[in-house]
Amino acid sequence: MVxxxxxxxxxxxxxxxxxxxxxxPDTSIIxxxxxxxxxxxxxxxxxxxxxxxxxxxxxxxxxVLSLDGLLAAVERYATGLGPDxxxxxxxxxxxxxxxxxxxxxxxxxxxxxxGRPALLKDDSKHNRWxxxxxxxxxxxxxxxxxxxxxxxxxxxxxxxxxxxxxAAGVLLEQTLARLxxxxxxxxxxxxxxxxxxxxxxxxxxxQDAASSxxxxxxxxxxxDAGQLKAWIVTSMPVNDPILGTxxxxxxxxxxxxxxxxxxxxxxxxxxxxxxxxPAGTGAFIEPYLPGVGFPECHCGTxxxxxxxxxxxxxxxxxRGISAKIHCTGDASVRLVLDTVEKVRAAGxxxxxxxxxxxxxVQPDDIPRFAELDVTADISPSLWFPGVITQAIxxxxxxxxxxxxxxxxxxxDTGARIAGxxxxxxxxxxxxxxxxxxxxxxxxxxxxxxxxxxxxxxxxLDEAISIYTTWSAEAMGLDDVTGALTPGKSxxxxxxxxxxxxxxxxxxxxxxxxxxxxxxxxxxxxxPTSGADPDDRLVAGNxxx
Numbered sequence: 001m002v003x004x005x006x007x008x009x010x011x012x013x014x015x016x017x018x019x020x021x022x023x024x025p026d027t028s029i030i031x032x033x034x035x036x037x038x039x040x041x042x043x044x045x046x047x048x049x050x051x052x053x054x055x056x057x058x059x060x061x062x063x064v065l066s067l068d069g070l071l072a073a074v075e076r077y078a079t080g081l082g083p084d085x086x087x088x089x090x091x092x093x094x095x096x097x098x099x100x101x102x103x104x105x106x107x108x109x110x111x112x113x114x115g116r117p118a119l120l121k122d123d124s125k126h127n128r129w130x131x132x133x134x135x136x137x138x139x140x141x142x143x144x145x146x147x148x149x150x151x152x153x154x155x156x157x158x159x160x161x162x163x164x165x166x167a168a169g170v171l172l173e174q175t176l177a178r179l180x181x182x183x184x185x186x187x188x189x190x191x192x193x194x195x196x197x198x199x200x201x202x203x204x205x206x207q208d209a210a211s212s213x214x215x216x217x218x219x220x221x222x223x224d225a226g227q228l229k230a231w232i233v234t235s236m237p238v239n240d241p242i243l244g245t246x247x248x249x250x251x252x253x254x255x256x257x258x259x260x261x262x263x264x265x266x267x268x269x270x271x272x273x274x275x276x277x278p279a280g281t282g283a284f285i286e287p288y289l290p291g292v293g294f295p296e297c298h299c300g301t302x303x304x305x306x307x308x309x310x311x312x313x314x315x316x317x318x319r320g321i322s323a324k325i326h327c328t329g330d331a332s333v334r335l336v337l338d339t340v341e342k343v344r345a346a347g348x349x350x351x352x353x354x355x356x357x358x359x360x361v362q363p364d365d366i367p368r369f370a371e372l373d374v375t376a377d378i379s380p381s382l383w384f385p386g387v388i389t390q391a392i393x394x395x396x397x398x399x400x401x402x403x404x405x406x407x408x409x410x411x412d413t414g415a416r417i418a419g420x421x422x423x424x425x426x427x428x429x430x431x432x433x434x435x436x437x438x439x440x441x442x443x444x445x446x447x448x449x450x451x452x453x454x455x456x457x458x459x460l461d462e463a464i465s466i467y468t469t470w471s472a473e474a475m476g477l478d479d480v481t482g483a484l485t486p487g488k489s490x491x492x493x494x495x496x497x498x499x500x501x502x503x504x505x506x507x508x509x510x511x512x513x514x515x516x517x518x519x520x521x522x523x524x525x526x527p528t529s530g531a532d533p534d535d536r537l538v539a540g541n542x543x544x
Contacts, residue, residue: 001498002037005030007490010518014486028519030490036498038464039484040204040491040517041431042471045324045356045377045420048194048208048232049187049215050125054424056193057186059089062427063123063387064447067099067108074120075112086180087113090121091424092129094278094391097122097163098293100129103155106162119172123388124276125425126242128169130162138175140164147171149241149303166241166275173244187218195230199523201430202493202512205231205482207475209324209356209422210270212237212245213252216259223261229517231263231489233475235270235324238312241303242272253321267476268352269316271325273302273309274332277359278391282329285362292395302332309335313343313353322352322476324377330360337368344372352476354418359383359392359404366406369415375474376410376417378466380437381426385448407438408456417458418474419466431467435499436508438463444508460499460507490519 006013006022006029014022019029054060059077061070070092078087092100099105109118109131117134121127135141142158150167152160164172198206208215211234222228236252237245256266275281280288283300290296304312313323327333333355340353354377355369369376382388383405393401410417419438423429433444438458441451458466472482481489494514499507515523 002484003032003034005032005484005490005492007519010490010520012484012486012488012490015484030516030519032494035513036495037484037492038495039468039482040493040515041202041467042419042475042477042482043198043203043206043421043423043429043431043467044354044375044418044471044474045209045379046198046206046423046429047125047210047425048198048206048423049190049211049218050194051197051424051429052190052192052194054089055197056190057088059087059120060424061089061091063091063093065093067096067105070096071108071112074109074118075114078113078116078118081116083115085116086134086176087116087118088120088176090125091123092120093123093387094276095387095394097127097278097391101153101155101161101163103157103159103161106132109162119176123425124278126166126169126276126281127279128164128172130164130172132162134172134175135160135162137179138171140171165279166281169242170240170244177244182214184214184218184221187214188222191215191218191222192227195228196523198230198429199515199517200512200525201428201432202495202515203230203429203431204491204493204515204517204522205472205475205477207233207235207268207324207420209235209420210237210240210243210245211235211266213247213255216252216255216264216266219264220259220261223263228261228263229520229522231477231481231491232265233268233477234264234266235268236266237270237272239272239303241275253316265476268322268324268354269312271304271309271312271323273304273325273327273336274300274329275303276328277395278388280395282360283327283331283335284329284360285331285334286400288395289397294395299331300329302335306335306339309339310342313339314346314348317343317346317348317351320351322354324354324356326356328357328359330362330365333358333361334365337365337372337374340372340374341368349373352474354474356420357382357422360400361406366409366415367413369410370413374415376407376415377420377474378405378407378417379420379422379426380434381428382422383452384437384441385443385450385452389452390448403453405453406456407458411458411462416470416474417466418471419463432499432510433508435460435463435467436504438466439504439507460504464499490516492516
């Protein structure tokens with residue numbers, strides 16, 4: 001176990017006994033006094049700026065609330081806003097979809113918001129619930145046509161209920177952006193807040209799964225000012241059926257080199273290939289359950305045709321740009337694998353491909369991840385027992401719904417798995433909750449009983465690799481981070497306990513007591529075992 005590190009220019013120079021011999025000008029010795037330390041944790045899939053915005057500027061409630069609880073929270077939050085100020089936030093649970101899809105529920109939302117326009121996101125962040133004032137501002141009424149890739153839900157009389165599925169929510173997002181534009185300064189505040197929360201969980205590097213041009217600008221400005229304290233890989237959206245991001249595709253890719261900086265790497269595109277199962281927008285090979293509000297023999301569809309996906313992957317591979325592709329159904333997973341097979345056959349072996357989420361994979365497709373060097377980007381909080389798995393179980397046959405996230409099978413074929421949170425779709429970006437879920441297939445909060453497909457559990461060592469070395473490889477950050485070895489960035493976390501020396505049930509309660517990035521302490525949650533928190537950093541040039 002590492003007890004001392006010599007650090008120079010933000011990089012590990014030497015460890016343990018050799019660290020003492022490395023004393024010299026511009027060298028610092030970090031003495032951990034026997035505390036358990038490990039490389040900084042990595043998150044391959046989150047939306048840190050969106051999470052920062054929610055924490056700073058929006059209503060932020062967990063998706064486990066009943067409709068009554070949600071409306072009570074909305075009413076309390078509304079009383080603190082100006083009379084014309086937008087009420088934005090979430091999350092409402094996917095399981096509430098049928099309950100809020102009515103004129104009566106809309107009237108209750110209107111009363112709770114007291115005349116202010118309101119836009120509430122669901123737990124997947126793919127769907128929206130808007131009140132009457134917001135619908136009017138966006139020009140959405142009974143005669144408004146459904147946009148491509150989305151649906152405006154209506155009651156029996158044809159009146160919009162305020163529930164907006166997938167691309168229909170973009171109509172509201174664009175209205176909000178027009179009436180309440182965000183400044184780069186405010187976006188920078190959200191970025192810093194998101195990163196600060198990640199630091200509190202020991203995360204020192206991550207991939208933002210869908211970055212806007214404005215967000216990339218904010219990241220560059222922060223890094224130029226010396227204020228960006230994490231490795232960030234951004235994913236530039238090719239399409240955006242849910243957030244209303246602009247520009248997209250080539251119009252954002254054209255700016256990527258201008259926003260590249262020391263700690264910011266805009267190296268991926270992001271493609272939304274399908275939606276989410278509870279809304280019937282995940283693309284499956286076999287149909288959803290009958291009688292759950294979807295058309296007969298409904299399988300969902302992909303957002304791009306096969307030729308469109310192939311075109312994007314080939315054009316970007318030619319420029320060395322990798323891709324993160326959102327898939328929740330097994331049909332979209334298969335389409336990605338089929339397409340990557342063509343890209344690899346064309347000679348593009350170095351570009352990286354992530355199937356993001358990929359909860360459902362046909363057995364014949366499992367070995368293809370390793371064969372094609374496709375990373376399984378997984379977010380345990382979205383599939384261990386909870387509100388999302390309950391909502392999925394309501395729309396898929398039980399046998400299929402219970403066979404979600406075949407992690408053991410993927411690892412056994414040699415596939416790379418990388419760990420993400422999809423925060424703020426998940427309530428928390430805590431990697432130790434994710435690690436616990438990977439090892440036990442159970443809910444770390446204890447709110448939801450049972451285990452989901454326990455045969456697909458992985459070992460503790462594998463789960464830790466999923467959040468360190470394998471994520472670094474997946475994001476293309478393994479040249480600078482992911483391991484505490486000489487020459488790499490001095491990114492590490494001091495833990496409240498050694499995960500290898502506690503009962504597996506205690507793993508979910510492990511916390512970061514300190515987080516360090518590039519040799520600088522970026523989070524201090526208090527003393528660690530056997531250590532004086534004020535006696536950790538000893539200046540090597542003083543000869544100590």
